[in-house]
Amino acid sequence: MVDRVRPRDLAFLTEESPETPLHNATIEIFDGVDTEGRPFDYQRLVALINDRIAFVPRYRQRVQAVPGWLANPVWVDDENFDLGFHVRRSALPRPGTSAQLLELVSRIVSRPLDRSRALWEIYFIEGLQDGRVAVLSKTHQALVDGVHTVDLGQLLLDASPTPKQLEGDDWRPRAAPTPAGLVAAALQDTVSDPGTAMATVRSTSLALRRTAEGRTRRVRHLAGALAGRRPRSSGVINGPLSQQRRVVAVETKLADYRKIRKAQGGTINDVILATVTGALRAWLMTRAESLGGMRQVRAVVPVSVIDEELEATSLGSQIAAHFVDLPVGEPSPAVRMHQVSYSFQAHKDTGRSVAANRLAGIAGFAPTTFHAIGSRVAAEELRRGYHLSITNVPGPQAPLYAAGARMRASFPVPPLVPGHPLVIGVTSYDGGVFYGITADRDWVPDADLLGICLRESLDELLDVSTGGRQRAPRGRRRTSKPTDS
Template structure:
């Protein structure tokens, strides 16, 4: 029979969870500095095409099995067209950052075409300051964060001149016929009855049962504190959402978090979560929401976890930006739930609460070795964001108010077809009844926040973005 790879249970759950109001794709926005000669789109296209053999699933599409007898399969797309997936777009020159963010929000709102490989990439010209942008979105079923990499990890280079790549003569494998797929599905039902039951549940779209099974498979990834047994606090972050999105960003200096770490003996991630807490507090107050000293918001936080280092007294250090000077993140990843003390007016006390929570988690966590965090260019945040989305989808949304997905990145500049990447903003998907998702990535001396929000339920997401810088300033000022 012609070759076909069946989707894993987790991949299949993402594929079927994809709805018009909750498209399950990950995104990233890279800002690139153009050379004096301007953009060479054909060079970008050639480079991306030359790297596709490193992410073979990007030339495959999903094919469902008749009558839902088994999970869908990955098959090569015989009509694969790189120019469909890599598109050229433009802002009215000179385009502003706000116009770019509006474009990204519109592109994020659109579902991917399930009849083709589940990814798209847009090269956006016309950005002021002799810059262009690269917006990428890949379906969560396509990227598992371990074996199946996100395409950003293979197209960025440490050198301005891309290294030569061997010629890739790709010939699509013929897809199996429908009778062969049905026969294989029936054989699987006979040999693996439990698998057949799970497939039937999927066919009936009983996603609650499916996610229960997925939770067990992701048990090694999600290590939760005792707060996981309680429902998340009531919050305006949790309302029905539309299919339209807003996108906002913030860019802060990594050195300022390092100074906070040195002053208080906390981790950089503690400082980051405290900054997020302060920004959410400001946003709640701007809305006139009741905020008391006991008010909290619960966040699911996927992150990189380092081994114990000198000066930590044997404690594992939870550190979002814990990459070494060469950009290598520390080797473990995990996720946990933490209550963010948005009701606390003192930023140092907020930091103390967050640091205590992460320290408790570090003692309890079941860590998972991240063997594929660095590939080729060393730009691994996409993998960690993919793992974060998987962790979030495996839990009841009643258990947390929002996801804050943190990922370390290299502290050296990276290049795409000779263009230096100066900024990189992640974009995590929204889950049902969750109006905000925050992704952040450290890269080349900065911490970049990407905020994905529902357009109708959270038209003021820019308040959160602006408040991130203010919250950092407040914490730095108090730190002396």
Template structure:
């Protein structure tokens, strides 16, 4: 099966660079031994994980497809079935020096997150990381942002989760590796597509004939630069150490908090859970900036892209049947405000206002995913965030709800789940947040050189939570 990448898929695919891998990561920690088993036999081993994923690939068919460019650049790239698909290439095994510590695990995740995916194969990898302390193991997945759109393609972590220890049974997968199309076949298909849609010819000619369009291209860039300069004056983000050229290396750390604490804040101040989370993040960013010696006036802000899910009502007003979108808006986080209650008030008013003025990424399946596919929602959030010009924000904060009951992977109970969101261009850090089974988990991904003090920010999240809870008394 050959399908053309959408314009946004193509943009993400070509956005990849050595210093900016554009893949969505997800880290799951699972209890891998039965407390009643004195022998400590692992519940989930490599072979069982391979079998589980292989049995679920029919639910995410794009995970067997790779990207092929069209010869002579006659059109957007296409997805084609990988005739040499080898699941053992994509699912890998690693182990920490046992018993592995959290610091060792986070260092490994940072290294894995630093490496781009192989563009000659389907754009995903999964790692079984063994020998964590206390009979645990970890599963780290990374999927290219071009691969996961929440509609035609979900993130693979969604389909390997089960609501109970017994994996659900699916119909046998009859997939057989097909013959891959040759370059001539792809070229003829592109020509037929152009013939059927003549308006595409100008787009193709522009890509293929740079010389012929050199004057037009130069003029276009001049106009674009002028517009960008004007917008920077009006909507440019505040100066921040969060915006700097990045290296290819990453740091990663996590924070665990209790969902009940955010409910306490919501009840006390009449805000939303999302507002409470943003207030905690704002307090943490304030402390981190002060630790760096940044001068903060009371009016100082950081501008964040904050994706959120919203319902889209159909013509009959039935929200449950009309689908949903992930939208993003820019919000100024009041990091200069010393009073946590006033910080929360500013945020609550801003989110209420922006909730009515948003830009969205369509997701017809989101109603069915909410609470069960946080990695897919994070992927869609990054897509929504990418619609903003680079200079208009300081960082991206994604917050996706997860299930509030225990989930299992191959019979092993998942204890924790953390998003590992990519860094967009000149973004030193990203903050991904997921709620699961009564807790809220933060994944802090950062550039290794620009954010050597990412641990300070993690500690500040915990301190900011205590400050907010103190204000509830």
């Protein structure tokens, strides 16, 4: 029986274009040596991946189209699978700075993945300051659905410096199906399962429509460029995409968010969104457009819920879209905090929400998988209209290790979707809160400034909360102890 690509996964392959490569990425920073002083090098990373890739079989498969589009493509073993192709070695001129690392990452994430191979890459980057190394992973959205496949990064980290001993496999690729075999299987599935025919029709129609839309966008963009016109945006932070990205990383301390939560109420998630709101306000005011009359920025924030009507995941919860209007027009940081907290209260009152401590306790480093699913949810909600996607995922508050080397930081690098040249991902881990900003290099040339504004916004909230000058009004009585969600 063939393993056919599901319609939802095929949509991400179909909608991808040179301007919108649909892969999630993560930057992880490690000590350059393990706890026993041995170097954490490229060879040890390759050995670690080779030991654990058996637990995610799809990472050794590629997508094979069916002749004539008689049915959706199928997943087949990559007969030319080469771990050395997917796990790559790179370096910065020592001592490499954070700015140099992010410039390298920006160039790597701008490039689409090779469709003829398994849809992932990992880069081992040496030469960082203090003897540290970075591991950059890229995984296509069609690969990780949280149902059949989790992110490989979830499996590479251990809670102890001593790696878990796992039994690998003596993998041999199965022979690729012949074109005649693919056609025969497609016809058989169509006859035995009417849903296969309907899925094929929908997928084909979507492919044709997306191809036409993509060509139209590129023609308009080219015509505007030749005429010397800058494309119009549909909002201050919305506009067309180029083929190049800029990545910004910001590291903050979780203790600061807890101080603000204690003083202002709400949750850690509320504090993070209030911090983003203040940063957007300050950043927008520095731009030529200023706020442009904007009082709110509509954001989609994927959240974990318990809902049997949604597709189950292997993470113990479902992921749903929650829309929130970030009050960028409000000058008071405390009032902004209150308004963000209030907007999430309805979600909490449904009883569907999942506490952050539960999510953080999932085995392995689940934030990589949660970010992948969150990006899928945001892409699927594109037609409902929003300005910005923000994915906030709580991780474990104890150190994790890869091949005995301690992980010091983890920055998400979410993908952009058409018309949205800015996206923000947030991961909390081991006492830190790590922001990853992905921006279009042309439309948002000042993405670094937004990173600075994030730090200043957090400082402003912290000053208000510890200095006692302002306090968010209490619009409701807290009935239970808040959780870091």
